[in-house]
Amino acid sequence: MSLSPPCRPPRAVGCAFAVLALAAGFPAWADPAPAFEQLLTQALTAPAAAEADANLAAAEGRLAQAGVRPNPELGLEVENILGRGPFQGVDGAETTLTVSQDLELWGRRGARVGVAQSEREAARWRRDASRLQVAAALAVAYAEAEAAQRRYALAEEALELAVADARAALILVEEGREPLLRGIQGESEAAAARAALDEARAERDAAFAELTALAGGQTPLTSVESSLLDRSPTASVGQAADVPAVLALVAERGAAQGRVRVETARGRPDVRASVGVRRFEAEDATALTAGVSLQLPLFDRNRGGVLAAEAEVRAAEARLRGARLDADADWRAAAARRDAAASRVVAADAAVTAATEAYRLTRIGFEAGRLSQLELRSTRSGLVQARDVAIAARLMRARAEAELARLEGRAPFGAQL
Template sequence: MNRMLAAASAAAMVPIYGSPATAQVSTPATPRVGSPTTPEPAGPPAPTRQADLPLLVPREGALPASLSLQQALEEAEARSPAIVAARAAVEAAEARVRQAGFRSNPELSVEVENFAGTGELSVLRRTESTVALNQRLDLGGRRQARVGVARAELAATELRLSIARADLARQVREQFARGVAARERLRLAEENEVRARDLARVAGVLVDAGREPPLRALRARSAAAQARAELETARADEQASRATLSSLFGVSTPVETLSGPLLDLEPSMIDPEQSLEVRLAEVEQLGAEAALRQETTARNLDPAVGVGVRHVRETGDVALVGGISMPLPVFDRNQGNVAAARANVRAAEARRAAALATITVRARNAIANVEAAEARVEALERAALPEAAEALRLAQVSYREGRASLLELLDVQTAYTAAQNALTEARLALALATAELGRVAAR
């Protein structure tokens, strides 16, 4: 895996980890909304609901007794309240797109003239009744601009759903790795407690036989007590890690056991410009541009036309009436809103540049962290831990044969335990770095 991003281009392809099913969250292509060349739709736009979205009801019931990483990712996707809320936000945005496509409702007006007056107008025989239907034409691109803003918001909401899913996947991977590491620490603590207890027993026998001074037995009993305390701490940490993992699913009961490998991602390539954060910034920029078009079109004339029927009671005659009205932009030409929308476009452009710089640095740092963690795991697995295990075996043989003291055996045993814990921490660091790399890869 390459260590450096291609510095010559901000859009350089970066080798990182990704998974088609989990790390790379599928989202629609970034739309170009509100384009002046787009023909105005004749009716409300069709919903753009993603076909793969499940029902907005989280999964209920107990978790599986044994949970693998893939199962944890799937359960989190199906149960997480945050994902349900994000999907509901997408549905709301789709509804706003449909609403933006509707034309203004016509207005029905009824007007009665020449009644309850004086003289000849005091009676109802000279009343004139008019029933009219008025319709605002919604000209000047108002409806198209309104739909463009709604579509941009829908695209942004869909990307926020993808970001929520990617963040949840990273959290599950990280907490699953912490749970497995806590389980491994518990196993090591149990083994260390057994060794310390056995060593304390042997030391007591040797002291009674006069082969070791009483101080050696005291030291061994102290080490055994410390090992028991560390074992209790490891048990509490292991249970807490499983409970924290369950909380990501919206479940309060801890997962019983964790199984399977820590890593589920494979090497892949990513263009930083196609990351979720950069795409969201681009869509927000498109939304700002669409809002600018909407504020600009609001300055155009928006006439309303009406047609109706008038009835003259005195003669019994019926006639058609018609009219047109429009506001005159004499004082308010929407200058302030247009200036504010232009400023929002500039701000969106700046946020997009900042997002690209941030995601590029995140990718570079994540790659470096993964490579460092891989090297550390390899070094511990190939050399440090086997050598520590062999040293412990030789020290135990020497101690039984009387060629090594209890203090020497305790030191070697401590070094072996430290090497085991270092390998556990290195594997955890690799899993955490890989989870971050998978989050950067999500697109």
């Protein structure tokens, strides 16, 4: 699609019309993405969220199991059989049937249940944190897909403007008011705009593929109709909060403290009670038996286990302190970024308005022969750049809102989890 130097103006005009023809006939989009709130409901059933739900169900199962007492033991013992003298055969046998039960003294069962309750609480907060993470990631992916869609439309418009400018330049070349070089430059700019359009199409398709994957849908999403970039962010709560990720660490610290009690109880002796029935074959009589067994803690008092559990408590407390400091710093940074992004959106919109008017006036002057093609090219590039900056500013605002919402424990843009 390039012009050779001896090419005459009429042929150059024909080349420009060929470029314009290439700009037409782009495939139409289908399967538009639903609104963000509806897509979020779908995304919360995707594998990432389903895994957190399964982890919570597992923690609830462990809690139910922690409250179950140990099973009793059944024992059968036969004495005084198959010996010599009066103990030949089984006529002098003594048969004892016993049932024994671990009494779980020293608060063992309560400590075990307390740990399981804290672990269940941590799993619940982890589930909530996962849902917040899904909501934030989906908001970013939704905004990026919409931004890619707008950039593709902008690239289409830039191509149309480049072709229109090239056509106007070639008309001036045909009239002898501009050198042939201007026509060649116009066609080159149109070709570059076409390449930019192909790149924007690839970015758009990649962004929608990512959105489809996060939403967990089977049908590929290819367009956005309900805008998220133009939506105003939700008002901030004004301070950092203990979000689910931090509350999960609080619960994990409680579980670690409970393990200290569990390990302490393990260092105390096991106590078992038993009751049974004894049969005396020689006397043809029956009697009851009862007993208590107790371990002697001479060697193993589980001191190492207690020390390890206490160290785990200190580690959990350190993680909690660090997470709270990080959450506060992240919240302050996210709030500042969102405020800056909001100001940038206002400035970018004003720049688009100014660039649009500048291009309109320059186009009028160019067609009247008062301004050069270089000036027209400059204002057109400024307009395209201003619109691209406006898209980037809105995308930055959406990203900041998604991050701030996650740090405040809410869904972005007022959505409900």
